[in-house]
Amino acid sequence: MSAIAPPATADTAPPTPDYSEYKLVPARHPWRWVGTVLVAAGVAAIAWSLVTNPRWEWGVVAEWFTAQSVVNGLIETLKLTAISGVLGFVLGFILALMRLSASPLLVSVSWTFSWIFRSTPLLVQLLLWYNLGYLYEKISLGIPFTDVRFFEAQTTTLISQFAAAVLGLTLNQAAYSAEIIRGGILSVDQGQLEAASALGIPAWKRSTRIVLPQAMRAILPNAFNEIIGLVKGTSIVYVLAYSELFYTVQVIYNRTQQVLPLLLVATLWYVVITSVLSVFQYYIERHFSKGALRTLPLTPLQKARKFFATHVAASPTKDAR
Amino acid sequence: MSIIAARKESTTTAQADAENQTAASVTSTPVAPATRGQVDISNVRKSFGVTEVLKGVSLSVQPGGVAVIVGPSGSGKSTLLRTINHLEKVDGGYITIDGELVGYEVRGNKLHELREKDILKQRTHIGMVFQSFNLFPHLTALENVIEAPIVAQKRSKAEARKRGLELLDRVGLKDRADAYPRQLSGGQQQRVAIARALALDPKILLFDEPTSALDPELVNEVLDVIRELAKSGTTLIIVTHEMGFARDVADTVVFMDQGQIVEAGTPQDIFANPREERTRSFFSKVIEPAFNI
Numbered sequence: 001m002s003a004i005a006p007p008a009t010a011d012t013a014p015p016t017p018d019y020s021e022y023k024l025v026p027a028r029h030p031w032r033w034v035g036t037v038l039v040a041a042g043v044a045a046i047a048w049s050l051v052t053n054p055r056w057e058w059g060v061v062a063e064w065f066t067a068q069s070v071v072n073g074l075i076e077t078l079k080l081t082a083i084s085g086v087l088g089f090v091l092g093f094i095l096a097l098m099r100l101s102a103s104p105l106l107v108s109v110s111w112t113f114s115w116i117f118r119s120t121p122l123l124v125q126l127l128l129w130y131n132l133g134y135l136y137e138k139i140s141l142g143i144p145f146t147d148v149r150f151f152e153a154q155t156t157t158l159i160s161q162f163a164a165a166v167l168g169l170t171l172n173q174a175a176y177s178a179e180i181i182r183g184g185i186l187s188v189d190q191g192q193l194e195a196a197s198a199l200g201i202p203a204w205k206r207s208t209r210i211v212l213p214q215a216m217r218a219i220l221p222n223a224f225n226e227i228i229g230l231v232k233g234t235s236i237v238y239v240l241a242y243s244e245l246f247y248t249v250q251v252i253y254n255r256t257q258q259v260l261p262l263l264l265v266a267t268l269w270y271v272v273i274t275s276v277l278s279v280f281q282y283y284i285e286r287h288f289s290k291g292a293l294r295t296l297p298l299t300p301l302q303k304a305r306k307f308f309a310t311h312v313a314a315s316p317t318k319d320a321r
Numbered sequence: 322m323s324i325i326a327a328r329k330e331s332t333t334t335a336q337a338d339a340e341n342q343t344a345a346s347v348t349s350t351p352v353a354p355a356t357r358g359q360v361d362i363s364n365v366r367k368s369f370g371v372t373e374v375l376k377g378v379s380l381s382v383q384p385g386g387v388a389v390i391v392g393p394s395g396s397g398k399s400t401l402l403r404t405i406n407h408l409e410k411v412d413g414g415y416i417t418i419d420g421e422l423v424g425y426e427v428r429g430n431k432l433h434e435l436r437e438k439d440i441l442k443q444r445t446h447i448g449m450v451f452q453s454f455n456l457f458p459h460l461t462a463l464e465n466v467i468e469a470p471i472v473a474q475k476r477s478k479a480e481a482r483k484r485g486l487e488l489l490d491r492v493g494l495k496d497r498a499d500a501y502p503r504q505l506s507g508g509q510q511q512r513v514a515i516a517r518a519l520a521l522d523p524k525i526l527l528f529d530e531p532t533s534a535l536d537p538e539l540v541n542e543v544l545d546v547i548r549e550l551a552k553s554g555t556t557l558i559i560v561t562h563e564m565g566f567a568r569d570v571a572d573t574v575v576f577m578d579q580g581q582i583v584e585a586g587t588p589q590d591i592f593a594n595p596r597e598e599r600t601r602s603f604f605s606k607v608i609e610p611a612f613n614i
Contacts, residue, residue, distance in 0.1 A: 192457065195455035
């Protein structure tokens with residue numbers, strides 16, 4: 001075993017030069033610039049064509065955008081979305097609880113409901129509800145297996161276009177939201193329920209105050225996906241000749257032959273609704289992330305305020321120096 | 322220690338209450354003697370599927386007593402603890418607290434399981450602290466503490482807040498009242514959980530391995546809080562692997578193995594002179610040779 005000699009360089013290496021006066025130059029990223037320029041050029045080209053191509057007929061779009069008939073159609077679309085969205089999620093919540101219950105009958109009924117409504121096309125469901133009168137001429141409410149009837153009506157008068165649309169959209173929505181809500185509830189740790197029952201908190205309060213607020217974090221992103229899907233999904237009820245937004249513009253362009261500009265009118269309204277919903281989503285999700293994140297991210301408004309506070313307020317002092 | 326341990330024979334049979342009473346009465350107590358929180362576990366059996374995890378366990382803990390349950394994992398310690406507040410239903414035997422059956426009522430010559438509402442009411446007398454804290458992450462420390470008093474005991478919000486702040490102060494966390502659990506260290510979270518269990522003013526506190534999920538340097542801040550509680554006259558039943566703590570704080574140490582109580586007695590008896598070979602062999606594994614008993 002020989003003694004290890006000290007590294008030869010230790011003594012002989014030249015003394016390290018003093019770099020303290022040198023200027024630091026960050027690394028260059030030329031390809032990032034190439035990519036940026038290409039994408040910017042592409043975006044500019046698209047914007048240019050949108051503005052300059054006369055066939056987009058922006059004048060026609062502007063003319064019809066706030067026309068009374070279009071606004072009426074928009075209101076119908078919002079009405080359908082709100083009603084079937086709310087009813088769908090309420091029914092979905094009940095179905096989710098049934099699916100999570102200990103009763104085999106409730107579990108299988110809930111499972112079968114989701115199975116049927118998720119495996120048949122919405123279009124078929126809507127047409128089926130609208131033509132229910134063909135299958136059942138009268139609808140009555142009474143005591144089963146007896147002749148006692150409290151209420152009886154012709155199916156065709158009971159199932160209007162609106163009723164068929166709401167029925168179809170609601171039941172379809174319920175099948176999907178049941179799974180979303182069930183997933184959210186399952187994502188909450190079992191220990192939370194255990195701790196709550198050890199504290200003597202009643203079952204209903206355990207669900208509403210402990211489990212649901214935590215489940216909401218998992219439910220909300222999917223739920224908003226569904227609602228946004230539903231906004232546009234309502235356009236399918238045009239098959240019932242129900243005058244919501246999409247059917248309305250169809251009627252108009254069939255008369256004026258301005259097909260694309262009018263489709264653009266409907267599209268822009270869908271974009272507006274979705275954008276508003278996205279803002280709601282941001283703030284609602286932020287509300288339910290209390291405690292899940294160590295510090296809540298700033299809202300866009302707070303970010304803007306901070307930007308102005310630091311940059312605008314700081315600049316005079318910079319000038320003063 | 323405030324109240325002397327029940328003697329071995331009596332703890333394992335749960336029949337010698339008279340003896341325990343005598344034992345308790347001769348002890349001098351630094352605080353007012355506890356009059357509530359007597360726990361009697363009688364021949365409790367419990368199976369999960371084909372595995373019998375409790376094979377006829379009997380144990381008595383005096384009002385204000387501190388019983389520490391030790392033993393290898395899978396010995397049924399936690400299950401036994403969870404039967405005391407009916408989180409786990411027993412398959413046989415029964416448990417009483419101050420003479421009142423837990424989870425059941427006598428009708429004729431049968432024990433009928435209580436309705437959920439009545440079980441929940443019983444649980445408000447029994448606080449529980451979990452290994453994994455189980456704080457409600459969407460509520461602040463103070464909101465965690467006042468949730469059950471408001472919802473389960475219908476106390477006013479102002480009163481619950483006042484009491485909640487006192488309790489957080491008691492566990493040294495008054496200044497963190499508005500913090501969410503994820504903003505607290507493990508030791509702080511467990512102390513909030515202890516305050517939460519105390520908020521219902523329970524007769525009995527159950528601790529299920531309260532320090533097992535903590536980093537070593539955070540263990541003592543939690544144990545110190547429990548040491549303080551041991552002097553307060555609340556009955557404590559603690560499952561733990563902290564042998565030094567068990568020796569300090571317990572007046573009864575219960576050694577469990579394979580679903581049975583192997584032996585029970587004062588810390589001196591159990592740690593220094595275990596009578597059973599199984600007890601001796603367990604301690605030789607968990608206590609370092611240098612550990613001074």
